Amino acid sequence: MPRPRQALLSPDVIADAAMALIDSGSPFGVNALARRLGVTASSLYHHVDGHDAIIELVRGRLVRRYTPDLPRGTWEEIVERTVRLQRAMYAGHPALVPLIVGKTITDEGVIEQYDVLATALVEGGFPRADVLSIVAVIDSFALGFGLDLASPENIWEPENDTRTLGALIADGPSGRERSDRAFEVGLAVLLDGLRSRLAASAPPDPEH
Numbered sequence: 001m002p003r004p005r006q007a008l009l010s011p012d013v014i015a016d017a018a019m020a021l022i023d024s025g026s027p028f029g030v031n032a033l034a035r036r037l038g039v040t041a042s043s044l045y046h047h048v049d050g051h052d053a054i055i056e057l058v059r060g061r062l063v064r065r066y067t068p069d070l071p072r073g074t075w076e077e078i079v080e081r082t083v084r085l086q087r088a089m090y091a092g093h094p095a096l097v098p099l100i101v102g103k104t105i106t107d108e109g110v111i112e113q114y115d116v117l118a119t120a121l122v123e124g125g126f127p128r129a130d131v132l133s134i135v136a137v138i139d140s141f142a143l144g145f146g147l148d149l150a151s152p153e154n155i156w157e158p159e160n161d162t163r164t165l166g167a168l169i170a171d172g173p174s175g176r177e178r179s180d181r182a183f184e185v186g187l188a189v190l191l192d193g194l195r196s197r198l199a200a201s202a203p204p205d206p207e208h
Contacts, residue, residue, distance in 0.1 A: 009047050015061035018054050022095050055099050060107035062089055070116050075124030082117055083142040090146020127201050141190055149179045
């Protein structure tokens with residue numbers, strides 16, 4: 001007699017099925033996920049503690065998929081790698097964003113990623129009181145540009161004449177090229193701004 005389907009459940013299997021359900025655009029819930037897996041909701045509860053725990057499984061699974069190794073290097077290198085990888089993750093799974101932004105981060109692997117980023121900023125000389133705010137800025141930057149990459153081919157379509165915007169749209173790129181160009185400009189601005197803030201927070205040179 002074949003083994004029951006429930007024996008095939010694991011955190012990774014549940015996370016992958018949940019991500020597929022979310023990506024499909026279907027309403028997400030424990031019962032919907034159970035149906036997708038061909039099990040009962042009570043079977044899922046043997047492995048996860050409800051809706052929020054499933055979302056956190058998905059977050060952890062995706063972060064490890066997009067960032068299999070902890071970033072290393074200077075704070076600039078770690079910030080840049082973090083935002084590039086997070087942008088790709090959010091762009092690949094935009095429907096996940098409303099679910100994870102409302103959920104406290106508890107996954108051990110995700111926490112470790114944030115700890116590496118925070119440690120790099122502190123060791124890079126940023127005031128400790130500023131670091132969590134900087135991490136939030138980096139998060140928002142990556143999330144915003146991830147959604148931008150997942151946006152329509154044409155962002156603006158003015159129906160009437162404009163003074164400047166229409167000509168810029170006509171002369172500029174669209175789609176992935178537009179998003180990539182905007183991201184690179186934004187990343188340069190972000191890093192330059194952080195360098196300026198770091199320099200401004202440095203103690204004065206006693207010899208000057």
